[in-house]
Amino acid sequence: MGIGSWLGLWFGLSIPAILAMYLLKRKFIDTKVPSHLLWQRVMKNLEANRPWQKLQNRLLLWLQLLVAAVLVFALMKPYWWAPDGGKGHVVLVADTSGSMGATLSIGHGETAEESLGQMKRMIKDYLRQEAKDSDITLLSMNAEPNVVISREKDRSRALEAVDSLQVYYGRAAYDETLSLASALTRDETDAEVVVFTDGQWRGNPDSIPFRVPVKVMKTDAHTGSNLALQQFGVKDGADGRTAVAVVNNSGGAAKEANVNMYGDGKLLQTETARMKPGETVTLTFRNVPDAEVYRAELEGQDDYAADNEAYAFLQRNESPRILLLTRGNLFLEKALQLTGAEVVKMTLTGKEGEASGSGEPGTAAAAVPENAPDLIVIDGQTPSFAAQGDWQKLIDRTPVWTVGGSDGKMDVSGGQPKLENHPVNRYASYNGVYIGSLLNRPLPDWATPIVSIDGHPAVIAGTANGQPRLSFLFDLEDTDFPLSAEFPIVVHEAVSWLTGGGGKNLGRHTAGTRVEIPIAADTVSARWIAKDGLAQKLKVPEIKAETGEKGINALQQMPTVPGLYVFEQQNREGQTTGYFAESSADPFEAKRGEPNAKLAAIGQAADENGTAASRAVEAAAANNGGERRQLPLMTLLSCLALLIILVEWGVYQRGRSI
Template sequence: MGIGSWLGLWFGLSIPAILAMYLLKRKFLDTTVPSHLLWQRVIKNLEANRPWQKLQNRLLLWLQLLAAALLVFALMKPYGSAADIGKAHVVLVADTSGSMSARSGSAQGQPGEEKLAMMKRMIKDYLEHEAKDGEITLLGMNAEPNLLISREKDRSRALQAVDSLEPYFGRAAYDETLSLASALTRDETDAEVVVFTDGQWRGEPDSVPFGVPVKVMNVEAEAGFNLALRQFGVKNGAEGKTAVAVVGQSGGAAKEANVNLYGDGKLLQTENAMLAPGGTATLTFREVPEAEVYRAEVEEADDYAADNEAYAFSERNETARILLLTRGNLFLEKALQLTGAEVVKMTLPGKEGEESAPGGAGRTAVPGNPPDLVVIDGTAPSFTAQDDWKKLMERTPVWTVGGGESKIDVGGAQPKLESHPVNQYASYNGVYIGSLLNRKLPDWASPIVSIGTHPAVIAGTENGQPRLSFLFDLQDTDFPLSAEFPIVVHEAVSWLTGSGGQNLGRHTAGSRVEIPVAADAVSARWVAKDGLAKTLQVPEIQADANEKGINALQQLPPVPGLYVFEQRNREGQMTEYYAEASADPFEGKQGTPNAKLAAIGQTADGKDAAAGKAAEVAADNSRGERRQAPLMTLLACLALLVILAEWGVYQRGRSI
């Protein structure tokens, strides 16, 4: 109980005023008059009555005093303490990143409980006690913010949405989800944001502005212990194949780690190492037998299972063969040779646009040993679109550089790069490109380097084979003089020749990868083959497609493990590509909370995080925050009832 305003006491002056009215009230006596002749005497007595007299016990007096006292108390704005039933709109942010799949307590030999299950109970408890009547919005975290429900009033549907939360093992959108929560509560006065997390948070959460109160509810779990395969690969050497695995741990005590090496599902070797607290160790497996898929597995159980396995694929033993069609480009030829490939140069006589065949008139023979890559420097000769040459170009990766078409002046502006394997180590800083080919982009092409609105480098897949085009002549730029040029050539050759293999390599779960989709493929799907994906029985996932067919850019499944991308044609023939989906390494860093996360637990009026944390603790102890419940309305209603009772007494026509 408290008082909101002591200024209401001024109305207390009405109480002595009421008393004064009764003190000054004229007193009339009941008088028996035997004759009307005595009226004159009675009137004289009435005129002589005294104004000041002793107060008498009258019901009307007490009712008027009670009404005045209630009005005075109401004007003082009294309030009581009541359980807070929550805001009108509550935005719940659920941390569904991969670290929430970690278990608590397994370090003591117990199976442990997932932090995600603990968080679900916390959210349900919050819905029951702190957000009883408000509208509920629930956000999860995938590669992008995941809006599960919006302004939902039905509690059963809200609970179903909470039960549907699943961990996302890829790179989760942490701060992006907070930004969405901030946008959803912008311009609202009766809303709040509640973040449920284990504290392991990537990014700068304190940089997201909020206009409403924010709470951070931490899942109280024991410090996690994690053994992780940080790196794994298999390479060819003079003495055969060698596998290398890097294993690390996040615990606070020394730990022995055993790593098993499998080849096509068969156990090949086991190595062990003693790991210092928070340390890593490199294990080498020598004389590894030939296999298509290798798997390294941590033998010991830990709290986080998503990074206990890693996969590697056999390297191609043969050297890539590149067929270079050029009228003379020493820089390009030397850069291709630096990749380690075998370069076969076919010199084209004449100038750009001439149709002469190499070696004089007549038909040019197709190479007897088909190349792994065809590089065309300048305008493609006409014979490449005829007969056997056309078939060779359709089934072989092709890289074109420049050409003799009309050009667009771009004035040497700075190129803009998109995410692509060819651009992995490129920046194009200081590179001058004066003009670009004015060419209509083919259906398979996507710009990976642009200057302004004009594409400068395009890449894609056609007929199941990778394609790359530089839409500028190397002779018209200083790019060959840049230190980046041989690096870009190496990455381009690696991407063009590597995409034709039978594996897609290792990628973060949920990321997008480019896949060589055959032109005659009518269906494709992801199938879980091994690892956590198989343990959790991840169902088959159909490939992304549009009206033109199956997309070359596909999204990996979100659960770590070994997958096969299967594609079939109308005849039922199937082509398979292996790919490993790996967990985001950040999620394996157990017990590393983000100190900046607590900074967002502040209200819009500037209360600091410490005050918010103290309020959170008090709320946990009392099973819900307490709020001020105003009593003014109740007291005013009571005063009105008293006045109505007073009016009833007055209607009797007699002063009691």
């Protein structure tokens, strides 16, 4: 039991007041008066009677003292500590990031368990005990916060929602999910937030304000080790074909492990990696034979299996062939040659874009090259012959990069370019680059701005007819960009992106991210199919490709379970084409470091009064053993006082006041 307010003791002064009333009360004696002549004597006796007298055992006195005592106790706001049935609304935040797929390190003879399984049991226990009478909202972490259930009262449905939680191996939205929990409870007074996690947390959770109590409940710590295949690639070189694997030991003890390399499922070579705690080593596999898909695998098992495999696709040193249509641009030509590509220049002359090859005069209807180029670069206005006949067919089936043009221009006065995340912008910043004007043209359907100036597109990229497209909406001669040290780098990345889009593999991407895929014009359906790795072990079902108003989107989300996939496209005739892609786990989840210390400070940036009160309640509950809540007794005592007053009135009515 506890007391909420000691100020109620002031009302205790009513008790001596009641006693004083009885002490000062006059006692009258029944007197027979035979004649009115005796009234004068009686009155004198009464006037001589003293008010102070000995207290007598009277029921009415005890009832009045009891009422006063009960009222005094009620005004002191007493309460009982009772088992906590939970707040009115409980928001549960489930950490479903990749690290929750790690196996807990337990004693010998016990069955291994993933962190996710333990977290589910903890949430269910919390629902049955601490939040048995609460409305439940369950949030999980994907690329964005995910509301699994909202204000659910049915416990069976809440338990089913907990069972449905799955590990998300991509970049999880840690702080974004906490922000959503904060927003859901911002205007509530009878709510709380409970975070279930393994303690491995990216971001700055203590910066998120809460106006309700916040609890953090952790699963058992990962005391074991983890070996990770951080990188893996295969490349042709002067010394033949080689493969390189980078292995990291994030555990606290030295480790030795074999790394097996497979080609199309066949074991090719095995190398041994010996690593100190926290060390990263590089293994080289030489004289690698031909294969469509290569796989590196860490032999044995560790705590985290999602990063024990990596895939690679052969990168050949064949130089791409580039057809450059230009009226003369030495900077662009040299930058293209620096990429290692074979550049064939076709000089354009005249207003209609007549062409000549190797410096010889030509006609408006220039001949289509016998060997189709890997990339067509058009510098300046697109020639008229490129929009008709065989030239149009060639451009439709070839990656195209256009630079500048003859459209009307808008002045941007050298504004600072804003860059979006795109492979062409990988090493670019455009700092110090002056661009005075941009082409004022409507954007084509395939275009997405990747560089903008004052809200106007400056560089656009996308896919048309299954082929990558890139366009610089400014003339190079109107800028100082060719003089920048970034210019050859941007050209190199542009050529790499444009010429790599027509291959049969999409490379390695983090699970859940978006990747641009060449979609053939006649494709009617597409899907992701798991071929190997963790995805195949978990029997990930086929995933249909995302579609929009114009059909299948060129920008697709990578599957969220690590492994090797094929993005398969099918046309109307039933013919299929596929692109291999590796979905990899977020490298952050593989770290076996110390838990984020800022987790303990969640909610301290909230409203000061609310947070202080919640901490006081939690401290009191801890001192009294277990999770408890205050059960006020004021209402019960007030009802008891009213009952006693009714009894007192009955006593008085029966004439037992004296």
